[in-house]
Amino acid sequence: MNVDDLITHILTRLDELTPLTPIHWTRTEILVFVNDALTELNLIAWEFQNSASLAVDTTESIFDTPATIFAAISIIDQGRYLRREPLADLDHEDDWDLPWHTSSKCKEWCPVGLNLILIHPRSTISKTLTVEGLIEHTPVTDTAMALPVLPEMEPAIEDFAIERAKFKEGGQVLNQAGAMYQAFLDSVQILGGKNVIKMYPSYSYGLVNDESLRDIIEDNQK
Amino acid sequence: MTINIIDFLTRVAFDLNETDNNFPTGAWTRAEMVEYLNYSEKDFLKRTGILKVNVLETLPAGSTILCTRPTSIMDIDRIGFNGKHCRRQTSNNFEMEDRDWRQKTTGRPTYWHEDHLPNTQLELNKIPAAGGIIRYIGDYLYAPYVSPFENIHLKDSWEPYLRWKVLSLALIKDGDNKDIGRSQYAQQRYLLGVRLARRLVTGTADLKIQR
Numbered sequence: 001m002n003v004d005d006l007i008t009h010i011l012t013r014l015d016e017l018t019p020l021t022p023i024h025w026t027r028t029e030i031l032v033f034v035n036d037a038l039t040e041l042n043l044i045a046w047e048f049q050n051s052a053s054l055a056v057d058t059t060e061s062i063f064d065t066p067a068t069i070f071a072a073i074s075i076i077d078q079g080r081y082l083r084r085e086p087l088a089d090l091d092h093e094d095d096w097d098l099p100w101h102t103s104s105k106c107k108e109w110c111p112v113g114l115n116l117i118l119i120h121p122r123s124t125i126s127k128t129l130t131v132e133g134l135i136e137h138t139p140v141t142d143t144a145m146a147l148p149v150l151p152e153m154e155p156a157i158e159d160f161a162i163e164r165a166k167f168k169e170g171g172q173v174l175n176q177a178g179a180m181y182q183a184f185l186d187s188v189q190i191l192g193g194k195n196v197i198k199m200y201p202s203y204s205y206g207l208v209n210d211e212s213l214r215d216i217i218e219d220n221q222k
Numbered sequence: 223m224t225i226n227i228i229d230f231l232t233r234v235a236f237d238l239n240e241t242d243n244n245f246p247t248g249a250w251t252r253a254e255m256v257e258y259l260n261y262s263e264k265d266f267l268k269r270t271g272i273l274k275v276n277v278l279e280t281l282p283a284g285s286t287i288l289c290t291r292p293t294s295i296m297d298i299d300r301i302g303f304n305g306k307h308c309r310r311q312t313s314n315n316f317e318m319e320d321r322d323w324r325q326k327t328t329g330r331p332t333y334w335h336e337d338h339l340p341n342t343q344l345e346l347n348k349i350p351a352a353g354g355i356i357r358y359i360g361d362y363l364y365a366p367y368v369s370p371f372e373n374i375h376l377k378d379s380w381e382p383y384l385r386w387k388v389l390s391l392a393l394i395k396d397g398d399n400k401d402i403g404r405s406q407y408a409q410q411r412y413l414l415g416v417r418l419a420r421r422l423v424t425g426t427a428d429l430k431i432q433r
Contacts, residue, residue: 025236026236029233029236032233036382039378039379039382040382040418042379043379043415043418043419043422044418062276062359070377070379071422084425086424086425087299087300087359091300091307095305095306095307097302097305097306097307097357098305098306099305101305111422111423111425112274112276112359113271113272113273113274113361113362113423114272114273114419114422114423115272115273115274115362116274116276134422136377136378136379139378167237167389167404167407167408168236168237168238168239170401170403170404171403174403174404174407196418196421197414197417201407201410201411201413201414202407202410203403203404203406203407204403204406204407
């Protein structure tokens with residue numbers, strides 16, 4: 001599906017009678033929500049991935065994550081995947097920072113935040129490793145460009161954007177739209193083969209801190 | 223693509239039923255929103271640990287056990303001295319082991335603590351007689367935004383979650399536009415983003431939202 005068609009679909013489902021010149025929302029607003037949906041889809045399902053080179057030298061163990069990658073997932077040295085370890089484990093197991101802890105073959109890596117990568121043991125030769133990781137999608141525009149996901153993901157994007165658009169209405173409208181965000185999370189997790197979010201955000205309106213008062217809505221009608 | 227604060231505020235404004243990023247209803251101001259953004263960014267970096275800094279500093283021979291934390295570090299994760307990991311302890315542990323530890327401080331630092339010290343300082347258990355290199359790894363802290371014409375520091379993928387946090391703060395403000403329900407919902411969506419970021423940092427597959 002093209003992005004402009006998707007935005008038109010979304011606005012139609014939001015009951016805008018003239019989706020090309022909507023009244024309650026703008027097409028630009030909906031476009032932001034479509035890009036938000038692609039971002040969240042990527043963070044859950046790791047949809048957009050690429051690889052990049054990482055030059056390592058003999059003097060340091062910590063390197064910047066390649067600029068095109070925003071979160072490293074795996075690292076390859078001469079065809080072999082390095083084992084991922086948390087920094088605390090490396091500290092417990094080995095003095096990775098000692099200058100004589102070196103090898104021609106790197107064996108382990110650890111993310112230091114998302115912007116740094118630690119390679120262990122320190123390489124005895126300058127060489128290039130391959131980093132596989134998440135990349136950010138190029139923001140889509142309100143044109144005839146194709147949505148950069150598989151067709152089965154399109155309804156999920158649509159659900160996300162509709163629920164997101166209804167946030168500004170609040171109240172019962174947002175409460176009812178909550179199911180759409182859950183549908184987005186379900187679709188993305190099932191289609192992406194991930195099961196990472198087990199407790200969904202929920203919207204409660206009225207006095208939410210007291211369970212006994214949960215039925216009292218904003219205009220004080222039962 | 224980098225998002226600038228003006229575009230960010232436009233997005234926030236529409237969610238708050240404002241017509242543009244000058245917040246013409248007067249319920250909020252641009253300056254206020256920039257402050258909310260500063261708050262949100264610090265909170266996001268603190269909670270997720272996505273941005274780390276690796277600082278090497280030379281410790282002169284025979285210097286004091288008291289060290290000043292590098293200014294760019296928000297919270298220290300790890301300290302190493304001459305390639306060896308220094309474990310974090312409490313000063314009480316030092317006292318329990320040897321009440322006179324401060325009088326016997328020359329040697330190789332192996333522990334550090336930051337009890338009863340200002341946040342900018344930490345103490346090693348030994349003064350390195352020959353000096354050495356100390357490696358700090360910790361969370362990075364950006365200088366706060368002062369103008370709406372700057373770019374958002376974080377990668378685009380985290381911008382929607384900063385927006386959720388800013389919305390959460392804006393909607394909890396006292397006044398006619400206060401909306402606790404929407405504010406709490408925005409906070410939950412923000413925390414979902416925090417969890418997704420933590421998952422990338424730690425590799426933990428299981429996510430639960432803190433309420």
